[in-house]
Amino acid sequence: MNYTIYPLGDSALIVDFHIADEERLLNILTSLTQSLPSFMHESFIEAVPSYNTVTVHYDPLKIKSHFPYQLMKAALIELIDGLKVKESRKNREIVTIPVLYGNGYGPDLPFVAQHNDISVEEVIKIHTERLYTVAFLGFSPGFPFLRGMSSSITAPRRQSPRIKIEEGSVGIAGSQTGVYPVSSPGGWQIIGRTPLKLFNPGDPDNPALLSQGDLLKFTSISKEEFHRLEES
Structure with missing residues (x-):
């Protein structure tokens, strides 16, 4: 090693x-x-x-x-x-993250599509068909940095970061994709939003939904489904 x-x-x-x-x-x-x-x-x-x-x-x-x-x-x-290395993908459940792409919740989705010379629908298809692995949590509490994004939807960070990005926003920066667990400033290209809570400070034993090594898939949902999950 x-x-x-x-x-x-x-x-x-x-x-x-x-x-x-x-x-x-x-x-x-x-x-x-x-x-x-x-x-x-x-x-x-x-x-x-x-x-x-x-x-x-x-x-x-x-x-x-x-x-x-x-x-x-x-x-x-x-x-x-003497480390016994565990296979991270063995016997691991896949965490599904529902996302409302575009529709005012992903203001940078058209830019990501234009930057890669593909359609908005293709960006969504590519982003949802991959299986991602949580490399680590960082930047803000519970923020997952994910391995596995396709190189066909990469996009640079925004030249001017936003002062506030809403909780649950799904973004792309370079070859990375991730989810903002809490509202914060940020410079990633925002393509959608999930109604799931990725960070709960009220649960001191397990505040983050995700942890290093977790497997994750995004799935596209409608605005009606988003609001239903948000209220549940």
Whole structure:
């Protein structure tokens, strides 16, 4: 397994994996993130995964050593070298995200179509026919960065970000697609909106609908169906 470990300040370190196979990389990142809390030193605070790294935060004052970074690095190497990698797609349910595309809920859908020289209907068809994997959550609480979007519907970020993007908005930025779980500023091209709540701060044990490694599909719904689901 090819990886590099380096410090991030005096209370964190980064594990950077150099693996070309995206599926294997995601399986390793997910397995490592899930294994860290039970394996690491009591100084462990949290693990933050991204597309190809895991940042490990720790409290150096809880480590009885003059060299806390070296101790944490050695523990990580031991964990990674003996890591049992789980296959993320095995026995995983597919989360279906209903989306109302366009219709005032996806103001940038025509731009994405024009940018790729295809019709609006083709953008929707391509976006809904793919199976996506949640690479990690970031940017805002519960925001899923998804692997698996077709290169035929890529689009650049907006030159001028919007001050407010509505909760549930589905966007595209470059080769990425994702869903805004809460209202926030943002610069992604918005192609639709889901009535599902992806983040619930009232549920402290499981506030996010999605987690790293989850499988996801989008499905197109009508305005009537959107309002029915929104009210349920």
